[in-house]
Amino acid sequence: MRFGLSEEQTLLSDSITRFLADNVPLEEVRKVASGxxxxxxxxxxxxxxxxxxxxxxxxxxxxxxxxLDAVVVADCLGGNVxxxxxxSSAVIAPTILLAAGKREDLLGSIAxxxxxxxxxxxxxxxxxxxxxxxxxxxxxxxKSLFALDTQADHFLVATKGKHxxxxxxxxxxxxxxxxxxxxxxxxxxxxxxxxxxxxxDDPAVFxxxxxxxxxxxxxxxxxxxxxxxxxxxxxxxxxxQFNRPIASFQAVKHMCAQMIADLEPCRSxxxxxxxxxxxxxxxARLLACHTKAHLAEVGRSVSKTATEVHGGMGFTDLLGLHYxxxxxxxxxxxxxxxxxxxxxxxxxQGLAA
Amino acid sequence: xxxxxxxxxxxxxxEVRDFITTHKDQQAPSSAGSExxxxxxxxxxxxxxxxxxxxxxxxxxxxxxxxVKSRIINEEFSTARMPGGLGGQGISMLIPTLLEMGTDExxxxxxxxxxxxxxxxxxxxSEPGAGSDLASLRTSAVLDGDEWVINGSKIWTSTAHLAHxxxxxxxxxxxxxxxxxxxxxxxxxxxxxxxxxxLVDMTMNANFNEVFFTDVRVPKDQIVGRRGQGWQVAxxxxxxxxxxxxxxxxxxxxxxxxxxxxxxxxxxxxxxxDNPLYRERLMKIQGRVxxxxxxxxxxxxxxxxxxxxxxxxxMITKLQGTELRHELEALAIxxxxxxxxxxxxxxxxxxxxxxxxxxxxxxxxxxGGGTNQIQKNIISxxxxxxxxxxxxxx
Numbered sequence: 001m002r003f004g005l006s007e008e009q010t011l012l013s014d015s016i017t018r019f020l021a022d023n024v025p026l027e028e029v030r031k032v033a034s035g036x037x038x039x040x041x042x043x044x045x046x047x048x049x050x051x052x053x054x055x056x057x058x059x060x061x062x063x064x065x066x067x068l069d070a071v072v073v074a075d076c077l078g079g080n081v082x083x084x085x086x087x088s089s090a091v092i093a094p095t096i097l098l099a100a101g102k103r104e105d106l107l108g109s110i111a112x113x114x115x116x117x118x119x120x121x122x123x124x125x126x127x128x129x130x131x132x133x134x135x136x137x138x139x140x141x142x143k144s145l146f147a148l149d150t151q152a153d154h155f156l157v158a159t160k161g162k163h164x165x166x167x168x169x170x171x172x173x174x175x176x177x178x179x180x181x182x183x184x185x186x187x188x189x190x191x192x193x194x195x196x197x198x199x200x201d202d203p204a205v206f207x208x209x210x211x212x213x214x215x216x217x218x219x220x221x222x223x224x225x226x227x228x229x230x231x232x233x234x235x236x237x238x239x240x241q242f243n244r245p246i247a248s249f250q251a252v253k254h255m256c257a258q259m260i261a262d263l264e265p266c267r268s269x270x271x272x273x274x275x276x277x278x279x280x281x282x283x284a285r286l287l288a289c290h291t292k293a294h295l296a297e298v299g300r301s302v303s304k305t306a307t308e309v310h311g312g313m314g315f316t317d318l319l320g321l322h323y324x325x326x327x328x329x330x331x332x333x334x335x336x337x338x339x340x341x342x343x344x345x346x347x348x349q350g351l352a353a
Numbered sequence: 354x355x356x357x358x359x360x361x362x363x364x365x366x367x368e369v370r371d372f373i374t375t376h377k378d379q380q381a382p383s384s385a386g387s388e389x390x391x392x393x394x395x396x397x398x399x400x401x402x403x404x405x406x407x408x409x410x411x412x413x414x415x416x417x418x419x420x421v422k423s424r425i426i427n428e429e430f431s432t433a434r435m436p437g438g439l440g441g442q443g444i445s446m447l448i449p450t451l452l453e454m455g456t457d458e459x460x461x462x463x464x465x466x467x468x469x470x471x472x473x474x475x476x477x478x479s480e481p482g483a484g485s486d487l488a489s490l491r492t493s494a495v496l497d498g499d500e501w502v503i504n505g506s507k508i509w510t511s512t513a514h515l516a517h518x519x520x521x522x523x524x525x526x527x528x529x530x531x532x533x534x535x536x537x538x539x540x541x542x543x544x545x546x547x548x549x550x551x552l553v554d555m556t557m558n559a560n561f562n563e564v565f566f567t568d569v570r571v572p573k574d575q576i577v578g579r580r581g582q583g584w585q586v587a588x589x590x591x592x593x594x595x596x597x598x599x600x601x602x603x604x605x606x607x608x609x610x611x612x613x614x615x616x617x618x619x620x621x622x623x624x625x626x627d628n629p630l631y632r633e634r635l636m637k638i639q640g641r642v643x644x645x646x647x648x649x650x651x652x653x654x655x656x657x658x659x660x661x662x663x664x665x666x667x668m669i670t671k672l673q674g675t676e677l678r679h680e681l682e683a684l685a686i687x688x689x690x691x692x693x694x695x696x697x698x699x700x701x702x703x704x705x706x707x708x709x710x711x712x713x714x715x716x717x718x719x720x721g722g723g724t725n726q727i728q729k730n731i732i733s734x735x736x737x738x739x740x741x742x743x744x745x746x747x
Binding site for chain 2: 001002004006237245247249250252253254257258260261262264265267268271272287290291293297342345346351352
C-alpha cells in the first residue's frame with residue numbers, strides 16, 4: 001500500500017514549480033492581470049514542459065498522463081497564481097474530444113500549444129435568464145456568459161441537455177468579461193447563427209469532463225491556499241510588534257494552526273479524487289463533487305485568515321497576496337458553487353430528488 | 354498510488370469478516386472488569402484480533418507487528434459495529450509503557466492480568482494545578498527507607514473507583530528542573546491513605562474521580578524507569594492516545610448512522626433528509642469526514658513507507674477529528690427538534706440516547722487528551738516552526 005504521489009509525479013511537480021519560480025514571478029502575473037501582457041508567453045513556456053498535452057495520448061502528440069498528474073500540475077499552477085488556460089485547454093477539451101472520439105485532429109495542435117480551446121459550460125451547470133443557447137440545423141444562436149479563456153481559438157459549448165458543440169471563436173463575437181481574478185480570463189460569447197459542430201450528445205461525456213475539471217480546480221485551490229499559509233507563517237516570523245515576532249503570539253499561532261489543520265487533509269482528498277477519476281470509477285463522481293465543494297470552503301477560510309495574519313499589508317496591492325485570495329474565490333464560483341455541488345452529491349447517493 | 358494491501362492482506366480481511374459473521378450477535382461488554390467483557394476479550398485474543406502484538410508469554414497473541422493487519426481488523430470491526438477488545442488506560446497506556454520501559458519482573462507481574470481484565474488500572478497524571486502544564490505537577494513522593502511516601506492529589510482520574518492499581522506521575526526530585534524531577538510509580542488503590550471522590554461530568558456519569566493521597570506508602574521498586582525519568586517514560590507512548598481519540602473510520606461509521614437516522618426520522622411529516630437545510634449540513638460534514646479518511650490513509654502510508662513523511666497530517670487528527678464528531682452529533686440533535694433533547698429514561702430516545710451523549714462526550718474529548726488549544730500550539734510550533742510564547746520571568 002502506498003498512498004501518495006509516485007516518484008515521477010514528484011519530479012513533475014518539482015520541474016513545474018522550478019519553471020514557474022524562474023519564469024513567472026509575481027511581476028509577470030501583475031502584467032497579465034493588468035492587461036499589459038497576455039498569458040501566451042507563459043503558456044508557450046509550459047508547452048515546452050508538455051503541459052498542454054499532459055492528458056493527450058502520445059500517438060496524438062501529447063504526454064499521455066492521467067488525472068492525478070493533472071492534479072499535481074494544477075497544485076503548482078495555483079501555488080504560483082499562474083495565468084494560463086490549463087483547465088480548459090489541457091484538461092476539459094482533451095477529455096471531451098477523446099471521450100466523444102470526435103475532432104481528434106485538434107489534439108496535436110492543443111498539445112503543441114498552437115490551438116487553445118475555451119469552455120462555455122454555464123448553460124449546462126446553471127442556466128441564466130440573460131444567456132441562452134439554441135442549436136438547430138448545425139447552427140448556434142444566443143449567447144454564453146463567463147466562458148473560460150477569452151483568447152481561445154475554439155469554444156466547446158454545452159447546452160442545457162449537456163450536448164456539446166464546437167464553435168470557432170472567429171465566427172462569434174467574443175467580449176472579455178473582467179472578473180475579480182484577472183489571472184484567468186472569462187468572456188461573453190454571442191452566436192449569431194454560426195456553424196456549430198456536434199461533438200457529443202451523450203451527457204456522460206459532459207459529466208466526465210466536469211468531474212475531472214472540478215477536481216483539477218480544487219487542486220488549484222489547494223496550491224493557492226498552501227502558498228498563502230506559507231506566506232502567512234513566514235511573515236509572522238519576521239514581523240515584530242511589542243518587541244517580539246507576531247508568530248510567538250498564540251492568537252496568531254492558532255490562526256495558522258487552524259489553517260493548516262483544515263488544508264492538510266485536503267491534500268489527501270485531492271490526490272485520492274484524482275486517482276479515483278482514472279482508477280475507482282464507482283467513487284469518482286461523489287468524490288469530485290465533495291472535493292470541489294470542500295476545497296472551496298477551505299480555500300475561502302484560508303485565504304481570509306492568511307490575509308488577516310499579514311495585517312494591513314495583506315490588504316494592500318504592494319504585497320500582491322490578493323491574487324491568491326481572488327484565485328481561491330474564482331475557483332469557488334466556477335464550475336458549480338459549493339451549495340449546488342453538494343446538492344449534486346446528495347442526489348448521487350439517492351438522498352435528494 | 355497503490356491502495357491495495359495485496360492478496361495476502363485481502364485474504365486476511367476475509368478471515369476477519371468470517372469471524373465477524375460468526376460472532377455477529379455479540380453485544381458490547383457493559384463495563385470494565387465485567388465477566389462478559391473478560392470472556393469476549395479472551396475470544397478476541399485467541400483469534401488475534403486484540404493484544405495482537407503482545408508477546409504470548411505475557412498473555413497476548415504474539416504476532417509480529419503488522420500495521421496493515423491491525424488496520425484491517427480496526428476497519429472491519431468498525432464497519433460492522435462489532436465491539437472490540439477491552440480498552441482502558443491499563444491496556445492502552447500502561448502495557449505499551451511496560452513493554453518499552455518496564456523490568457522483566459514488572460512485565461511478568463502486570464501485563465497478563467491487565468490484558469485479561471483481571472487487573473484494572475487508572476492513570477494519575479493531571480492535578481488541580483497541573484492540566485495543560487502537566488509537568489508542573491506537585492504531588493510528592495519522598496523516599497523513606499524502602500518505601501515512597503506520597504502526598505497530594507490527582508484529578509480527571511477515569512475509572513479510579515473501579516481500578517485495582519494506578520500508574521502515576523509524582524515529583525521525587527523537588528530541586529531539579531520541572532521535567533527532570535518526576536518519577537513514574539505504580540501503586541495499589543487499596544493502599545491506606547487513598548481517598549477517591551467521584552467527579553460527575555456533564556453527561557451525568559461519574560467516570561472521572563478526584564484522588565487524594567495522605568502519607569500513602571508504596572514499595573520502592575514500584576517505579577518504572579529511573580528516578581527523575583518519569584516524564585520521558587510517560588511521553589514514550591503519549592502519542593498513541595491522541596491518535597486514538599478521533600478515529601476516522603469511526604467517524605465514517607457514525608456518519609452512516611446519521612444518514613440512516615435522517616432517512617427514517619420525520620418532522621412535520623417530512624423526512625429529515627428531505628429538508629434542504631439539514632441535507633446541506635449533512636453533505637458538508639460528509640465532505641469533511643471524507644477528507645479526514647484520506648488524510649488517515651496518508652498517515653498510514655507514511656508509517657508503512659519509510660521514504661514518505663506526513664508529520665502535519667498526523668498532528669492535526671485529534672484537533673480536526675474531535676471537532677468534526679462534535680458537529681456531526683450536533684446535526685442529529687438539531688434535525689430532530691425537541692426529540693433531539695431526549696435523555697436518560699425518556700421513552701422517545703433515538704439511538705439509545707447516543708446522540709446527546711456523544712455530542713457532550715466529544716466536547717469532553719475536545720478538552721481532554723491535550724486540549725485543542727494545546728494541539729494548536731503543537732501544530733504551530735512543531736509543524737510550522739513558529740516560536741514558543743516567551744517565558745514569563747518568575
